[in-house]
Amino acid sequence: MTFRAKHLLGIEHLHPTEITTLLDLADSYAEHNRKGIAHRDVLAGLTQINMFFENSTRTQSSFELAGKRLGADVMNMGMQASSIKKGETLIDTALTLNAMRPDLLVVRHPHSGAVDLLAQKVNCAVLNAGDGKHEHPTQALLDALTIRRAKGRLHRLSIAICGDISHSRVARSNIMLLGKMENRIRLIAPPTLMPSGMADFGCEVFENMEEGLKDVDVVMMLRLQKERMDGGFIPSEREYFHRYGLDAEKLAHAKSDAIVMHPGPMNRGVEIDGTIADDINRSVIQEQVEMGVAVRMAAMDLLAQNLRASRSAQTQMV
Ligand code: NCD
Numbered sequence: 001m002t003f004r005a006k007h008l009l010g011i012e013h014l015h016p017t018e019i020t021t022l023l024d025l026a027d028s029y030a031e032h033n034r035k036g037i038a039h040r041d042v043l044a045g046l047t048q049i050n051m052f053f054e055n056s057t058r059t060q061s062s063f064e065l066a067g068k069r070l071g072a073d074v075m076n077m078g079m080q081a082s083s084i085k086k087g088e089t090l091i092d093t094a095l096t097l098n099a100m101r102p103d104l105l106v107v108r109h110p111h112s113g114a115v116d117l118l119a120q121k122v123n124c125a126v127l128n129a130g131d132g133k134h135e136h137p138t139q140a141l142l143d144a145l146t147i148r149r150a151k152g153r154l155h156r157l158s159i160a161i162c163g164d165i166s167h168s169r170v171a172r173s174n175i176m177l178l179g180k181m182e183n184r185i186r187l188i189a190p191p192t193l194m195p196s197g198m199a200d201f202g203c204e205v206f207e208n209m210e211e212g213l214k215d216v217d218v219v220m221m222l223r224l225q226k227e228r229m230d231g232g233f234i235p236s237e238r239e240y241f242h243r244y245g246l247d248a249e250k251l252a253h254a255k256s257d258a259i260v261m262h263p264g265p266m267n268r269g270v271e272i273d274g275t276i277a278d279d280i281n282r283s284v285i286q287e288q289v290e291m292g293v294a295v296r297m298a299a300m301d302l303l304a305q306n307l308r309a310s311r312s313a314q315t316q317m318v
Contacts, residue, residue: 002018002021003018003021003022003302003305003306004018004306005018005302005303005306006125006303006306006307006310007119007125007126007127007128007303008125008126008127008128008137008138008299008303009115009116009119009126009128009135009137010128010134010135010137010173010176011135011137011140011141011173011176011177011180012135012176014137014177014180016180016181019141019144019177019180019181021302022141022295022298022299022302023141023144023145023148023154023295023298025298025301025302026141026142026145026291026294026295026297026298026299027145027148027149027294029293029294029297029298029301030145030149030290030291030294033069033290033293033294033297038069039069039070039071039297040069040070040071041071042070042071042297042301042304043067043070043071043072043103043104043300043301043304044071044072046072046073046103046104046304047072047073047075047100047101047102047103047104048063048067048072048073048074048075048102048103048104048105048106048300049074049075049076049077049097049100049102049104049105049106050063050064050074050075050076050077050106050129051077051079051093051097051105051106051107051108052076052077052079052107052108052129053079053107053108053109053110053114054108054109054110054130056108056129056130057264057265058263058264058265058289058292059108059129059130059136059138059139059292060076060108060129062289062292062293062296063106063127063129063138063296064076065293066293066294066296066297066300067104067296067300069293069297070297070300070301072103072104072300075102077097090109090114090117090118091117091118091121094118094121094122095121095122097122098121098122098123098124101123101124102122102124103124103125103304103307104124104125104127104300104303104304104307105118105122105124105125105126105127106126106127106129107126107127107128107129107131108128108129108130108131109130109131109132110131110132111131111132112131112132112133112134112169113131113132113134114131114132115128115129115131116128116131124307125300125303125304125306125307127296127299127300127303130169131169132169133166133167133168133169133172133228134169134172135169135172135173136169136170136172136173137173138292138295138296138299139169139170139173139174139263139292140170140173140174140176140177140178141177141295141299142288142291142292142294142295142296143170143174143177143220143261143263143288144177144178144181145291145294145295146259146261146284146287146288146291147159147218147259147261149287149291150259150284150287151217151218151259154178154181154183155181155182155183156182156183156184157178157183157184157217157218158183158184158186158215158216158217158218159178159183159184159185159186159216159217159218159220160186160187160188160212160213160216160218160219160220160254161174161175161185161186161187161188161220161222162187162188162189162209162212162213162219162220162221162222162244162246162271163188163189163193163221163222163223163224163244163271164189164193164222164223164224164225164233164271165187165189165193165194165195165198165222166189166192166193166194166195166233167193167225167228167229168222168223168225170222170263171187171222174220175187175198175201175203179201179202179203184204185201185202185203185204186203186204186205186206186212186213186216187203187204187205187206187212188206188207188208188209188212188213188244189207189244190207190233190234190240190243190244191207192233192234193233193234194207209243209244209246209250209253210250210253211253213250213251213253213254214253214254215253215254215255216254216255216258217254217255217257217258217259218258218259218261219246219251219254219258219259219260219261220261220262221246221260221261221262221271221272222262222263222271223262223263223264223265223266223267223270223271224237224240224267224270224271237269237270240270240271241269241270241271244271245269245270245271245272245273246260246271246272246273246276247273247276248273248275248276251276251282258282259282259283259284260272260276260277260279260282260283260284260285261283261284261285261288262277262283262285262288263288264285264288264289266285
């Protein structure tokens with residue numbers, strides 16, 4: 001089975017075999033990155049534009065690095081400084097960019113669904129780098145690759161996702177991906193940060209960390225997304241850390257070889273204790289960053305192959 005998608009807008013429409021194809025390729029890129037083997041021919045002659053309408057450190061820099069490692073011409077649009085500030089609509093900005101004939105467009109936007117909308121207006125492959133509370137597919141894929149490398153498999157694992165589930169596109173994409181690969185997902189959050197109906201997605205829901213973490217293989221922590229909160233969702237950060245912050249005592253309820261993950265940026269002392277985050281025997285947070293580059297290389301490689309194939313089919317038709 002190959003990878004058929006034209007865009008990477010979310011996990012929702014990916015088939016499990018497409019996920020495996022992408023992870024296999026990413027795994028080989030990860031090994032080559034470690035050995036310093038270059039692949040500058042893969043995206044040679046293609047133009048990649050990164051449009052980030054929201055702040056980003058890891059995601060933007062790893063998309064940039066991934067494109068450069070594969071030989072693309074990479075341009076970062078400073079969206080803070082763009083015409084959006086002068087009142088231009090998203091669609092007009094997209095059409096302007098489209099006229100510059102990019103091949104790969106990487107977009108992060110604060111509104112759920114904005115990246116899908118944009119993909120309908122342009123003639124290139126679009127990669128969603130996070131849209132509102134909706135999806136963050138490359139984050140879920142890099143998390144999956146990190147888990148697969150640490151645990152030797154990506155099925156039948158017990159995985160806890162903890163914290164601000166309500167506001168998190170990372171949680172949403174991960175729930176879909178890990179569910180498709182047949183894992184047991186446990187969601188742990190205070191009732192104010194847990195969306196309703198999660199049991200319908202096949203997830204087990206917990207309010208208490210000690211119960212939820214019992215015997216899990218993977219502990220995935222989430223940042224409190226304060227920028228998406230418009231009221232008092234938690235009594236105080238101190239109280240939140242006491243009840244939901246991951247520390248050695250709570251982690252002791254997970255399996256003794258359970259790994260600890262966090263997508264970053266991390267708030268030490270709010271959702272995670274600094275010593276756990278830095279514990280190289282448990283935390284795979286740095287590995288997640290490393291896998292981010294490999295996964296983005298694989299995603300752009302596969303989309304570029306599909307783009308080239310559809311363009312050459314179109315040329316043959318005329
Ligand atoms: C996440 C995001 O932006 O959705 N970060 C990331 O991409 N590494 C999670 C977050 O901001 O908490």
